[in-house]
Amino acid sequence: MPPQSGPLLKGGLMSRRFQVRRSSVVVAAFLTGLSASLTAAESAQDLTGLDLTTLMNMDVKITSAAKRSQPSSDAAAAVFVLTREDIHRSGATSVPELLRMVPGVEVARVSNTRWAITTRGFNSRFANKLLVLVDGRSIYTSIYSGVSWEEQHIPLPEIERIEVVRGPGGSLWGANAMNGVINIVTREASDSRGFVISGGAGDSEHSATSVRFGGTEPSGGDYRVYAEHFERDSFTSGTSPWRSLQTGWRWDRAAGPGELTFQGDLRDNNFGEFIYGAQSFDDVDVSSATVSLGWQGKLPGGELDVRAGGHWRDSRKYGIASNEKQRSFGLDAQYTAARWGRHLLSFGAEWKQLEDRVLGYPGIVVFVPPELSQKVWGFSVQDEVFFRDDTVRLIFGTKIEGFEFTDTAVQPTVRAIWHANERNTLWAAVSRAVRTPSYFERYMHLWLLTIPGAPGEPSQSVEVFGSPQLDEEQLDAFELGWRWRPAERLSIDVALYANDYHDLIETRAAAPFPDPGPPAVIVLPSVYQNSVHANTRGAEIATDWIVTDRLRLQFGATLYDMRDLRSPDALFAFADVDPTHTFTARARLDLPRRTELDIGWRRVGAIRYHGIDAYDSTDLRFGWHVNDELQFSVAIDNVFNSRHAEYFNEESAIQGDVFGRSVFARISWQKGF
Amino acid sequence: MLRALLACLAALLSSQYGAALAGEQVVSREDQLRAAYLFNFMKFVEWPPEAASDVLTVCFVGADAVREALSVDLEKKRVADRRLAVEARAPGESLAECNVVYIEGHSHSVEAGAPILTVSDARNFASRGGVIELFEQGNRLRFVVNVENARRAGLRISSMLLQLASRVEGAER
DSSP, rough: OOOOOOOOOOOOOOOOHHHOOOOHHIIIIIIIHHHHHHHHHHHOOOOTTOOOOOOOOSOSSSSSGSTTTGGSOOOOSSSEEEOHHHHHHHHOOOOOHHHSSSSSSEEEEEESEEEEEEEOOOOOOOOEEEEETTTTTEOTTTTTTTTGGGGGOOOOGGEEEEEEEOOOOHHOOOOOOOSEEEEEEEOOHHHHHHHEEEEEESSSSEEEEEEEEHHHHHSSSSEEEEEEEEOOOOSTSOOOOOEEEEEEEEEEEEEETEEEEEEEEEEEEEEEEEEEETEEEEEEEEEEEEEEEEEEETTTTTEEEEEEEEEEEEEETHHHHEEEEEEEEEEEEEEEOBBBBBBEEEEEEEEEEEEEEEBBBBBTTSSSSSSEEEEEEEEEEEEEEETTTTEEEEEEEEEEESSSSOOOOOEEEEEEEHHHEEEEEEEEEEEEEEEEEOOHHEEEEEEEEEEOOOOOOOEEEEEEOTTOOOOOOOEHHHHHHHHEEEEEEEEEEEEEEEEEEEEEEEEEOOOOOEEOOSSSSSEEEEEEEEEEEEEEEEEEEEEEEEEEETEEEEEEEEEEEEEEEEOOOOOSSSSOOOOEEEEEEEEEETTTTTEEEEEEEEEEBGGGGTTOOOOEEEEEEEEEEEEESSSEEEEEEEETTOOOOSSTTTTEEOOEEOOOOEEEEEEEEEOOO | OHHHHHHHHHHHHHHHHHHHHOOOOOHHHHHHHHHHHHHHHTTTOOOOOGGOEEEEEEESSSSSHHHHHHHHTTTGOOOEEEEEEEEEOOSOOTTTSEEEEEEEETTSSSOSSSOOOOESSSSTTGGGGGEEEEETTTEEEEEEEEEEHHHHHHOEEEEEHHHSSSSEOOOOO
C-alpha cells in the first residue's frame, strides 16, 4: 500500500551537533540516554592504548554524561542507541535489519520489500504507533499512518547513529509518537571528506553500489554528495526485481554564531508485486524528493534551532492506490534557554501544510474526497527542574497540537530521574500520547468481498467505510526504568511499562442496507470507529558486557503481554499480532591482522493471530580491513537456513515470504584528504 | 568450598566497588581522549640528543583531569622504551625538566626555544608559539601542528603525524 508523506522537520530537536553541545532537555531526552551501550564503553577510562587514527574517529561527547557533572546525562526514558561501530559491525544493508539489534523493537520482514516494525506492540505492515525521523524530519505518512520502510533507504555509511526511544514521546514530538520514536541521524559533511566507492553482491540482494565524495568548498563550507543503487530479488516469481536509485547531498557552513545546514535526497524505487487494487502482477513505481534548510546556534540566553523543509512524492500502482501525489512543507523552531537556577526551559513551535491526493480503483477501493489539504500547528514547552546537587531531576512537559479535522491534542508528560550513585540510576514517567486518524481510516471505501445470495435473493457485499468523524487514539502510559552498572565493563538497562489505550480505531459492523445497484446487493458495512480499549504491559532488558578489549557481548530480552477488550464484531484484532517474547545476543570479536568476526542470534516468539511460528536465526559477519583504504566483508544471514516466515502479508492477504539463508559480500575503497 | 567461593566473590565485589567509592574522580571522555592524543603525539616526536634520558617527563599546567587520565597504569606506559613521569606545575613555575608540557587554556605562556613539546587546547596556541594545538570539530578532536615552533624547540615531528593534522602551520613555502 501507499506510503509516506513527508512532513517536516520535527523541530530540529536533534541535529547531532546540537545534541552533543547543548544540555537541552528536549535533546537530553534523546541523547542523554545514549545509555547502556555506551556507558560501558566509556567506562574504559584509559584510551591511550588506541592509535591516533582510531582516536580521530571517536566522538568527544557520546553522552552528556561524559560532560562532567551534567545530570541531564541520563534520559528519563527507555533509550537505546546504535552507533557507527554497531552499524559497521552489523552486516546489515538496510535500516530495518539494523533495528533487529535493538532490544524492544519488533522487526518482521513481510516480503522482499515490506517490513513490519513497531515497539511495544501493535505490529503490522501498517504499524502506526511509532514515529520515525531522519535528521529530525518525520517520515511517518499521513495517508495510512505509518512508515514505508521500503521507501526509506538511507545509505548506512552516511548514518552517524540511530537513537531509539521506546515509550511515548508526544510531549516533545507530537502526535503519532505513541509507542516510541526512532531518530536516524546522518553524519556531518565535515565527517565525510574524501572519496568512497563500495560494491557488493549476494544471492538475495543481487547487487549494491555506492559512491560518495566530500570536501571543503572555497567559502569554507563542508559538503558531501552520494549516489547509491541496488537490486534485490523479488521472491515472487515472474515479477521484476526491486531496483532502487538515489542520490543526495549535505552542506554545512558556519553562519553567524551557529551553523547552516542544507541537505536533500532524491529517490526512485521500482519493484514488481501483486497489485491488490489492479488484481494483477505489475510494477510499482515510487519517486520522492526531500529538501531542508536549517540553522542552529547560540543566541544570548539560549540556543535556537530553526528549520524549513519540503517533501514531494509520487507513486503509481502502489497497493490499493493507483496514483498518489503528496506534497508537504513545514517550519519548525526550538529554543532552549540557558539554565536558570534550578530550571532548564525549552520551547518549540511548528507549522506544516500537507497536500495528499490518492486515487484508487473504482469498484475495488475509492477515496472520498480523493484530495485533501490540511494544516497542523503545534507548541511545546518543557521545564526540567534539578534537585539535590542535580542528582534528582523532575521534568514537566507538554505539547499542544491543532489539526483541522480532529480535536486539538494535549500530550503532557511528567518524568523523574534519580542518580542514586555512580552505578545506579532510576527513572519513572507518566505520559499521554495520541495518534491521528489516517486518510484511509477517514475516507476509504473498500469493497472487500461479495457473498453470492440464494437463488432469487440479492448478493451480500462486505464493504469497509472510512469515517470522517474519527478522533485521535489515546494512550496513558506508565513507565519505570533502572540502569545498573554492576561492574566497570558491564551495564544492564531495564525498562517496565503498563500502557492503557482508549479510542483505538477499528472497524465495527453497522446495520446492513440495500444498494439498488445495478446489480442490487445488500451491503454489510464495517465502519472505522474509535471503539477499542486495550491494555499492554511489558519489560525490556539490554545488557552490554565488554569482556576484554577484543570481545564484547550484548544481550536483549523483550517480554510483552496484551489484553484486548475489542468487541466481537471487529474485523481485525490487535491481540496476538506480536510475539510475547524475543531474545537477542551478539558477540563482537576483534581478531588479529585487522579482521573482525560478529555473531548475532535471535529468537522471536510466535505470532498467534497470523499463525506464524516462533523462529531462531543466527547471523555471521566477517570483516577484514586490508589496509586503511580497502575493506572487505562477508555477511551470512540465517546461517543454519532455518526457513521461516516472519509476518503475514496484509497487503496481498497471503502468508508472508519464507526466508532462508542468504549471503552478501562487499568491498569498499576509500581515500581521505 | 561454598564459603571460599563467597569469600572470593565478596573480594571481587569489594575491589570493584571500592575503587568507585574511594572517590576516584570520574574523568570525562573528552579528557580521556585528550590524554590519549597527548600520549600518541609523543610517539611521533624526536627530542634532541641533549634532552635524552630514560624518563620522559610530562608536565601539566592545569588540566588535572587530563593528567589523571594519562596517569592510569602509568608504570606500564612506554614511549620508545622511555618510561613516563607525570608532574603538575603551577602557572608561571619553571618547566625546565619537562619534555612535554600540556597547558590548559591560556594559563601559561610558552617560551620558545627549550626542547619541549608543548600541547594545548587554547585557541591559536599553534600560532602563538605552541607546537600542537588540540581543538574540537564536529564532536571529534583534531589538531594543528606548527612545524616552525617545533624546529625552534629542536623537535623533529614525524611526517605521519603531520599527515593526520588538520593543518600544518609554519611550513616553508
